Amino acid sequence: MNFKKDLAAILFELLDQEISATELELMIEKPKNQELGDLAFPCFTLAKLKRKSPNLIAQELSEKLHSPTFEKVEVVGAYLNIFLNKKTVSEEVVIEILQQQEKYGALEFGKGGQVTIDMSSPNIAKPFSMGHLRSTVIGNSIALIVEKCGYQPIKINHLGDWGTQFGKLITSYQLWGDVEKVKQNPIKELLTLYIKFHEEAETNPSLEDQGRSWFKKLEDGDEQALSLWQWFRDESLKEFSRIYELLNVEFDSLAGEAFYNDKMDRIVQLLEEKQLLVESNQAQVVELTEEQLPPCLIKKSDGATLYATRDLAAALYRKENYNFALSLYVVGHEQSLHFKQLIAVLEKMGFDWAQKMHHIPFGMMLKDGKKMSTRKGKVVLLEEVLTESIAMASHSIEEKNPNLANKAEVAKQVGVGAVIFHDLKNNRMNDIEFSLEDMLRFEGETGPYVQYSYARACSILRKANWDSELQTAAYNNAWDKEWKVVSVLMEFSHSIKRACENFDPSQVAKYVVDLAQAFNKYYAEVKILEENAEQQSRLALVDSVTVVLKEGLRLLGLEAPKEM
């Protein structure tokens, strides 16, 4: 069902095989405006080759261009505009969707390859902020998209569960902590203790030493330190899992920073063997002057390891355990330099698979135009936002559909959907100014809008007692009013491909909005349930819209309630 390819093959012959079909296929474009046609072929570049005016070439080609799938061919200036046969194509598309169901749009180019995705990665004992939301939601959608393209995704939550802050936290807990309080509200209480530590440390610098010494004990395997650390970790994870459940995100691995503690010596040793380690200001670094990057710090002057060391160990571990085809890191753009260095060091070590690693950066969540900081307490908590959004969805339901059966469940799906969609609909690199108002908007280009479109379509099928098994109903209309919808339906796979190639879920988000818009227009214009000869074909179209909307939403991590 690749009409571009068909057209390219025909043009290849008509142009005396002077330009390859693949090249021609790349030249074919979609007209800006559907009234101009479904496919367009600009003839400007042919002018030199054929030594004729482009307009004349277009004219000549149009006279020779014939195919049963083309309804007509028009010439506008140097453009060859092709109109597809609406009836043939529409029936083909609709039947394909109804037969393939949720498999529609799937691709195979990733067949079998494993893709590790480093995502979410919140810090233990700290609140799950809006910043972590981005990594979680983008990573989750990329996992789903990559899977749709044949890969096997492995979602890794690289937890921030190690570091000097745990020494500080243990110190603070020993001095002012309370078991019950922590159990009741772990993250909030641990954060309070962490903040208190910093406040007290300003007047009592010896606390810093205590913190360091507790972290040393932790590293040395001190039982008391270790059990406290384990406890903090467990309690934090319990709380995170509540959020992950709301977001409907699961992980294949929770191997965080602590997991790599015993795997770093090997990296340092390897670097030494390859003579890449250089001493600089008492620290051990890998020089990256040829790569025009600042040196990468491997060991501090006191011999302790660093972030980069840990990530090197993690990269190697992932290669050896998953033998990834791609290794993705969904981490904020602030860390771009770090990942450039990381990949450069691995390449220097002779690991050609370093090229399979990709940093997937994204813009920041800003508050008043500035980065949000945990210290100033100016951090927005994701859970509060989600709760608020669900409440708002609930309110809308009471207003618009009070007789709905499972209100609470639907409110959750819609409320959470609004938040996720808001994050995914734009290019990842854009910074987002935090605005509850924008996030909880349910009209226009939003998650709820798409979900609503889906619910409407489902409602029609329900009213019609549509039997989805009837995949070959009589299709007998002109497919004129439905053409816009059909032409969007057939673009699904293309949007998935783009999303996968660029690791960009917004491609799918935009697609799903396009489809919802086309459907809503159709819905307003045509009375679908009208009982006439063409009713069955309209219902088949509506059914195929529900299939694609639902699958598109799924790829973004949103649910699709049948009623709302």
Next chain:
RNA sequence: GUCUCAGUAGCUCAGUAGGAUAGAGCAACAGUUUCCUAAACUGUAGGUCGGAGGUUCGAAUCCUCUCUGGGACACCA
């Protein structure tokens, strides 16, 4: 200072392996429900694509310079 990302309608953004008259949503204004869920649909208005050069049949898109804003740049992650 170096590197990096961004600058398109009042606001939020699409569009960037060069193509036709630069598109949506929100907000504003005017409409649409005896009829399939109005979380919808229709219409009006809104633009020096930050600026200046260049490349060419053609530039929001590519190159150079420049202005503005965000971010990163050695012992945090």
